[in-house]
Amino acid sequence: xxxxxxxxxxxxxxxxxxxxxxxxxxxxxxxxxxxxxxxxxxxxxxxxxxxxxxxxxxxxxxxxxxxxxxxxxxxxxxxxxxxxxxxxxxxxxxxxxxxxxxxxxxxxxxxxxxxxxxxxxxxxxxxxxxxxxxxxxxxxxxxxxxxxxxxxxxxxxxxxxxxxxxxxxxxxxxxxxxxxxxxxxxxxxxxxxxxxxxxxxxxxxxxxxxxxxxxxxxxxxxxxxxxxxxxxxxxxxxxxxxxxxxxxxxxxxxxxxxxxxxxxxxxxxxxxxxxxxxxxxxxxxxxxxxxxxxxxxxxxxxxxxxxxxxxxxxxxxxxxxxxxxxxxxxxxxxxxxxxxxxxxxxxxxxxxxxxxxxxxxxxxxxxxxxxxxxxxxxxxxxxxxxxxxxxxxxxxxxxxxxxxxxxxxxxxxxxxxxxxxxxxxxxxxxxxxxxxxxxxxxxxxxxxxxxxxxxxxx
Amino acid sequence: xxxxxxxxxxxxxxxxxxxxxxxxxxxxxxxxxxxxxxxxxxxxxxxxxxxxxxxxxxxxxxxxxxxxxxxxxxxxxxxxxxxxxxxxxxxxxxxxxxxxxxxxxxxxxxxxxxxxxxxxxxxxxxxxxxxxxxxxxxxxxxxxxxxxxxxxxxxxxxxxxxxxxxxxxxxxxxxxxxxxxxxxxxxxxxxxxxxxxxxxxxxxxxxxxxxxxxxxxxxxxxxxxxxxxxxxxxxxxxxxxxxx
Amino acid sequence: xxxxxxxxxxxxxxxxxxxxxxxxxxxxxxxxxxxxxxxxxxxxxxxxxxxxxxxxxxxxxxxxxxxxxxxxxxxxxxxxxxxxxxxxxxxxxxxxxxxxxxxxxxxxxxxxxxxxxxxxxxxxxxxxxxxxxxxxxxxxxxxxxxxxxxxxxxxxxxxxxxxxxxxxxxxxxxxxxxxxxxxxxxxxxxxxxxxxxx
Numbered sequence: 001x002x003x004x005x006x007x008x009x010x011x012x013x014x015x016x017x018x019x020x021x022x023x024x025x026x027x028x029x030x031x032x033x034x035x036x037x038x039x040x041x042x043x044x045x046x047x048x049x050x051x052x053x054x055x056x057x058x059x060x061x062x063x064x065x066x067x068x069x070x071x072x073x074x075x076x077x078x079x080x081x082x083x084x085x086x087x088x089x090x091x092x093x094x095x096x097x098x099x100x101x102x103x104x105x106x107x108x109x110x111x112x113x114x115x116x117x118x119x120x121x122x123x124x125x126x127x128x129x130x131x132x133x134x135x136x137x138x139x140x141x142x143x144x145x146x147x148x149x150x151x152x153x154x155x156x157x158x159x160x161x162x163x164x165x166x167x168x169x170x171x172x173x174x175x176x177x178x179x180x181x182x183x184x185x186x187x188x189x190x191x192x193x194x195x196x197x198x199x200x201x202x203x204x205x206x207x208x209x210x211x212x213x214x215x216x217x218x219x220x221x222x223x224x225x226x227x228x229x230x231x232x233x234x235x236x237x238x239x240x241x242x243x244x245x246x247x248x249x250x251x252x253x254x255x256x257x258x259x260x261x262x263x264x265x266x267x268x269x270x271x272x273x274x275x276x277x278x279x280x281x282x283x284x285x286x287x288x289x290x291x292x293x294x295x296x297x298x299x300x301x302x303x304x305x306x307x308x309x310x311x312x313x314x315x316x317x318x319x320x321x322x323x324x325x326x327x328x329x330x331x332x333x334x335x336x337x338x339x340x341x342x343x344x345x346x347x348x349x350x351x352x353x354x355x356x357x358x359x360x361x362x363x364x365x366x367x368x369x370x371x372x373x374x375x376x377x378x379x380x381x382x383x384x385x386x387x388x389x390x391x392x393x394x395x396x397x398x399x400x401x402x403x404x405x406x407x408x409x410x411x412x413x414x415x416x417x418x419x420x421x422x423x424x425x426x427x428x429x430x431x432x433x434x435x436x437x438x439x440x441x442x443x444x445x446x447x448x449x450x451x452x453x454x455x456x457x458x
Numbered sequence: 459x460x461x462x463x464x465x466x467x468x469x470x471x472x473x474x475x476x477x478x479x480x481x482x483x484x485x486x487x488x489x490x491x492x493x494x495x496x497x498x499x500x501x502x503x504x505x506x507x508x509x510x511x512x513x514x515x516x517x518x519x520x521x522x523x524x525x526x527x528x529x530x531x532x533x534x535x536x537x538x539x540x541x542x543x544x545x546x547x548x549x550x551x552x553x554x555x556x557x558x559x560x561x562x563x564x565x566x567x568x569x570x571x572x573x574x575x576x577x578x579x580x581x582x583x584x585x586x587x588x589x590x591x592x593x594x595x596x597x598x599x600x601x602x603x604x605x606x607x608x609x610x611x612x613x614x615x616x617x618x619x620x621x622x623x624x625x626x627x628x629x630x631x632x633x634x635x636x637x638x639x640x641x642x643x644x645x646x647x648x649x650x651x652x653x654x655x656x657x658x659x660x661x662x663x664x665x666x667x668x669x670x671x672x673x674x675x676x677x678x679x680x681x682x683x684x685x686x687x688x689x690x691x692x693x694x695x696x697x698x699x700x701x702x
Numbered sequence: 703x704x705x706x707x708x709x710x711x712x713x714x715x716x717x718x719x720x721x722x723x724x725x726x727x728x729x730x731x732x733x734x735x736x737x738x739x740x741x742x743x744x745x746x747x748x749x750x751x752x753x754x755x756x757x758x759x760x761x762x763x764x765x766x767x768x769x770x771x772x773x774x775x776x777x778x779x780x781x782x783x784x785x786x787x788x789x790x791x792x793x794x795x796x797x798x799x800x801x802x803x804x805x806x807x808x809x810x811x812x813x814x815x816x817x818x819x820x821x822x823x824x825x826x827x828x829x830x831x832x833x834x835x836x837x838x839x840x841x842x843x844x845x846x847x848x849x850x851x852x853x854x855x856x857x858x859x860x861x862x863x864x865x866x867x868x869x870x871x872x873x874x875x876x877x878x879x880x881x882x883x884x885x886x887x888x889x890x891x892x893x894x895x896x897x898x899x900x
Contacts, residue, residue, distance in 0.1 A: 013647035022651060028879055030630070037603065045728060046606040055723040062719030065712045078863070084705035136885060137876035153876065160878045180880035188886060195886070196795055212860050222831045222872040222887025229828035229864075230794055240708070247858065248725060251849040254867070255813075265742055265814035266849075266869045269831075269887065275863030277827055279793075288708045296715030315604065317634045321651045354645060356638025356652075357506065359595035363604035376506065383508030392644070396509040403467065403504075404515025406496035413471045433646040438653075438681030441472040448470045448477035452493050456481075 005328035005347070008354040012322035025157060026320040032153070033314040035263025036364065043255070053252050054368035057305035060243055061295060067210040067243045068286065074213025078275040080282040088118035091287045095120060095202070095235060098283055099129055102233055104200050108191075110217070110224035111135040112204025113151050113308055114237050114287055116330040117343075120202075131202070132194045134223040136187050143170045149324025151331055152261045152310035157323050191223070201227030205238035206307070207253055208284075211246040214274035215284070218257060218267040225271055233281045236273070240286050241304040253307060256366035261309040294342045299377040303338045305367040312361035312371055318354055327351060334361035338374040341382060349387035352378035410449065417443035461489045462527035464561070466537040466673075467499040473673050479696040480533040480564055486700075487572055494523035502540035506639040510544065517547050517554070525553045529571065530561040533696050535593020535671045538563045542597070563597055564696055565671050569612045574619070581701050582622030586665035587613055588656065588679065589632040590672035599671060603632050613671055613695055620698060626663045633659075637678040653682045661690060668692045725850055734812030734845035736895060742815035746870030747883050748891035754899045756780055756839070763802070766892065767835060770801040776824060780804045780839060780894075794828035803833035803888075807840035807868075809856050810893075813848045816867035817893070818857060827864050831872070836888035838868065842897040 005011075016022055040046045060067060072082045085091035091114075099107065109115065109131050121131045121142075133142045137154035141147065143166045148154030155163070164178035173186045203224045207216040215236055217224045228234045244253065258264040276282035295301050313319045313333030324332035329340045329348060334355065340348035352375045361371040382388060402412050419426055420443035428435050446454075461484060465477040484491045500520065501513030520541065524530045532538050541561050545554050568574045589611075593599045600611035617623055636642065636652025643649075657679055660668050668683075668690060670676055676692040683690055740750045751762050756779045763770065763781065774797070775784035781804055788796060797803075805824050807817035817838050821827050830836050846852050857865065872887030883889060 009645045009647070012645060016647040016651055019651070026655070031879065040606050044606070049728070052723045052725065052728070055720065058717075058720050059722045062717050064716050065709055068709065068712070084703075084708055086704040086708055090704055134886065135876070136874045140876065153879070155876055156879075158878075160880070163877055180877035181882050183877055184874055184882040184885060188884065191886060192798070196798060214860060220872070221874050221885035223885070225828065225831045225866070226886050229826075229831065232793070240712070245722060247860070248850070248853040249722075251728070251853040252725065255849050262875070265746075266811075266816050266867065268746075268868065268870050268872055270816065270867040270869075272860070272865040273863075274860050274865075277821070277863060286708075288704075288711070292708060292711035292715055295712060295717075298717070301715075301717065317636065317652050318645070318648055321648050321655075353508075353641070354648075356591065356634050356636060356641050356649075358591035358634035358638070360591075360602075360604055360632075360634070363595065363602055379506070379508030380510050384511065388508055392507060392640070393509075396504050396507055396512060400504055400509070400512040400515060403499040403501070404519065406498055406519065409467070409498040413467075417471060433643040434681065436646060437650040437685060438678065439684035441677050441680065443472065444474055446474060448465050448474035449493075449495060449497070451474050451478060452481075453495075456493070 007350040008322065008326050009350065011326035011328065012354070015323045015326055016321065022321050025323060028156060029314045029320045032262060036260055036311055036314065039259035039263045039265065043259070049252060049256060050366055050368050053256055053366055054305060056244060056249050056252060057367050059245065061301055061304060064240065064243065064295065067245060068240060070210040071208055071213055071243055074211070075284055078213045080213070080276065080284050083283060083285045085285055085287045087289050091118045091237065091285055091289065092120055092123040094285055095237070096124060096127055098233065098235055099124070099200060102200055104129065106130045106132065106198070107200040107202065108132050108134050108194050108198040108227040109202040110204065110219060110227055111138055112202065112237050113331060114204060114239050115202065116148065117289065118287070132191070134191050134194065134227055135219070136184065136221060139187060139191065140166060147325070147330065149332060150310060150313055151308050157325065195226045195230055198227065199231055200233045200235065201231035202235045202237060203228055205236050205242050206257070207244050207250060208238055208242045209247050209250065210243055212274060214272050216250060217271045217273065218269065220268045222269055225269055228273065229277070231280070233283065234276065235283045235285065237285045237287065240288055240291050257307055257309055260311040260364065260366040290343050297342070300338065300342065300374055302369050303335065303374060305369050306335055307367060309366055311364040311366065315360045315364045317358065317360070318356065322354070327354070334371045334375065335369070338371060338378060341378050345382060345385060346387050349382045352382060413447055459489055459529065460527045461491045462524045462530045463491050463493040464524070464530050464532035464537070465493065465497060466532060466534045468677070469533065469673050470497070472677065473694070476533050476673055476694040476696055479694065479700040483696055483700045484531065487568070487574065492527065497523055500537040500540045502537055503639055505540065505544060517545055520545060521547045521550050521553050521557065524557050528560065529567065530557060531564055531567045532561070533564045533671070533694060534673060535563045535590050535597050535599060536674055539592045539596040563593055563599065563671055565612045565616055566597060566599055569615055574616065577616070577619040577699055579619070579699050579701055580621040581698050583666045584624045584626055584664050585617065585667045585669055585698065586626045586628060586660040586663065587617065588635060588668050588670035588675055590670050590675045591634050593671045594632055600632070616695065616699055617669070623698070626660070626665050628659050628663055630659055635675045635679055637675045642678055650682065653678050657682055657690070661688070665690060669695050669698055671695050728848065728850045729854060730847035730851060733843070734810070734847040734851070736842040736845050739810050739812040739815060739845050740895065742813070743870060743893055746815050747873065748815070748870045748893055750893045750895055752895045752897065754897055756896070759804070759894055767802055770835065772800050773802045773804065774800050774829070774833070775804040776806060794826050794832060797826065797829055797832045800833045802835045802837060803829050804837040804839065805830060807838040809844040809846055809852065810840050811849055811852050811867070812845050814869055816869040818852065818865060818867055820862040820865040822862040830868060831887040833888055835890045835892070837892040837894060839894045839896055842895050
């Protein structure tokens with residue numbers, strides 16, 4: 001099957017070539033998971049809060065049509081201009097047109113996974129507009145010409161020495177200086193200059209309130225605010241599922257978001273943008289890009305509850321040991337693996353299989369998305385649609401044939417064990433992925449069924 | 459009480475001693491145990507690989523084998539969970555439902571149905587528990603580290619009844635070992651790395667034995683331990699609970 | 703037009719609607735605990751001074767922010783002599799070199815140390831972000847226990863076009879998860895927790 005990217009298993013294998021680095025990546029993210037646990041345990045009603053959040057989001061899914069209309073009406077009354085984009089291409093076109101109207105060639109953008117999903121930066125670059133990502137982690141991966149490897153911690157895969165090197169090359173910091181404090185100060189200086197000169201700022205949106213027409217944007221760095229308040233034009237890009245019904249529901253989500261994401265009680269800044277400031281334009285771009293289709297997939301629609309906290313990535317034992325780039329998608333990890341097949345089932349057919357279905361992701365999810373069950377369901381859909389590997393399909397049909405017929409199973413088992421005992425090289429070789437780094441189980445002379453027949457009365 | 463013994467395919471073929479320990483443990487505890495012959499597989503390897511639609515044959519067999527018992531007990535949390543979640547047979551749905559509602563993993567059958575509060579077993583060793591995910595997060599055999607909830611552990615409750623046995627503490631109490639069914643071969647690199655990390659946690663905390671409720675995970679860990687030429691051994695929980 | 707096609711697809715695909723949960727059970731009765739509020743801010747890297755008169759602010763700033771030259775105070779009473787008025791027109795860029803801004807906070811939240819600020823009081827939205835250091839004055843009687851109480855009691859209806867919860871100084875941990883204070887916004891946060899003498 002032709003794919004644009006290598007499959008997850010191959011990219012993960014490449015990542016695992018450097019085991020100390022895998023250990024470092026795993027430990028770093030596990031530490032974030034532990035911080036999350038500590039925060040969760042500080043709230044006795046944590047599980048009720050998750051349940052409430054999940055139910056609010058369920059209510060949103062069932063009323064999305066009306067809530068979007070209410071949001072649009074209220075946002076317009078507040079003075080915002082609301083745009084609708086059916087897909088990534090339309091989103092990019094709308095943004096480009098707004099930028100061209102302003103005649104800008106360079107502008108700032110705070111974190112927005114949606115614009116990553118739509119590949120906005122390369123599109124604007126093709127049209128001669130340079131986007132400066134202002135989240136520190138995003139700026140780092142941008143300088144490295146890489147996509148983010150994590151939705152909350154974009155450069156979690158990078159070592160400080162590599163970042164020092166990048167800053168030396170691009171920002172002129174002294175070679176060999178890899179002190180996070182120093183590098184952050186250098187980025188602050190570099191990006192302040194960008195904020196000051198930028199006439200347009202793009203931000204993402206964490207929550208959009210139907211009742212008030214306002215949007216909430218959460219950051220720790222203050223980059224969304226620096227950009228949006230200094231610019232003449234603020235463009236906020238959001239997926240249509242970001243809607244919540246009322247302002248009071250923010251209480252639930254803001255309690256959960258940062259605690260789940262990074263183990264903080266709340267992000268430093270939770271900014272509520274309702275009306276543009278005097279003389280400023282506020283544009284809101286509502287993007288579908290497959291979301292309305294996912295809404296119609298009963299088994300998968302809950303994925304639209306996601307608030308992009310990244311907790312499922314931090315807890316995922318596979319993500320921690322394969323790195324975000326192995327998912328070859330804007331959103332990595334377990335949540336990425338259930339969102340991506342909706343966008344392109346063939347291209348992302350490998351992702352739902354990049355999991356042991358351990359279920360930890362569903363347990364940390366602040367909106368209780370049944371992530372691991374959806375991974376299982378996507379496997380069924382992908383297989384039925386014909387995107388499973390041919391070798392795997394053949395193996396499964398053979399397995400089924402043996403396992404559906406007790407006589408055949410008994411013979412095959414006996415023969416198999418005899419072969420393993422007599423000619424171990426048949427299975428103990430490099431072509432058997434099990435044997436590469438593991439011994440095969442020792443094959444006993446008799447099966448349990450054989451033993452039972454001899455030792456118990458039938 | 460008539461108990462149908464469910465011995466999953468890979469236990470039947472590669473770990474018969476686990477089946478034997480399970481059977482003799484249940485008999486010691488006074489159960490009337492039958493082992494319906496002709497059992498093969500629960501269908502999970504196919505279903506988890508995206509081929510649930512091929513599992514009709516396995517499902518038919520399962521329903522036929524276990525239609526006449528009060529309870530079905532198996533020494534594998536993963537296979538039990540699969541049956542609990544996915545066993546359906548056209549025209550035999552009533553039996554299938556009864557089976558889904560009366561199938562138990564061995565440890566939970568001991569704690570919840572037989573309400574075992576003491577065991578005559580002796581195992582004077584340092585033991586680490588590997589909480590297999592499907593048993594733990596799927597069947598709820600133990601509290602999950604992600605949830606804000608009161609702690610409990612059915613396997614631990616049973617192992618604490620074993621004379622001389624010392625349970626070790628782990629740094630990560632319930633991280634997946636990386637077996638994951640066909641994941642262990644299709645994602646070989648990550649699977650093995652996960653297994654190595656789980657083993658390191660047990661070894662660093664002094665385990666002589668790693669035990670658990672799923673032979674599949676233990677088979678994976680054993681494969682790595684043997685390749686590492688480690689002295690640490692794996693044993694299914696039934697083997698420890700049945701040891702004298 | 704995409705708007706219509708998106709809305710039509712949503713209408714067709716959205717599930718049956720379910721009721722919203724009741725959030726009242728999450729509310730706490732009574733006021734928030736200023737000591738808890740203080741403790742969280744300190745863990746977030748901010749510093750808190752309890753004052754019983756605004757007159758105490760001047761000495762505290764002289765002691766803890768000795769290098770602050772250009773100081774803006776949104777209320778004259780916080781710091782006599784500070785800049786209280788400025789010319790609008792540069793979109794907030796004129797504040798780039800402000801060393802310290804002292805602003806009023808409407809209320810604080812005990813569970814997370816967040817303080818609510820709106821553009822009604824601060825006039826220029828970018829001020830609390832662009833200033834090098836930030837100080838917020840908030841009354842200890844204006845502490846609510848949780849975010850639920852905040853939204854239910856204090857900000858059920860939006861006032862102003864912009865409001866923000868600020869919890870601690872600007873920070874990042876993007877480089878190897880090392881916490882660094884002072885990313886793009888204010889490098890430090892000082893909270894003056896005001897309890898007038900009875």
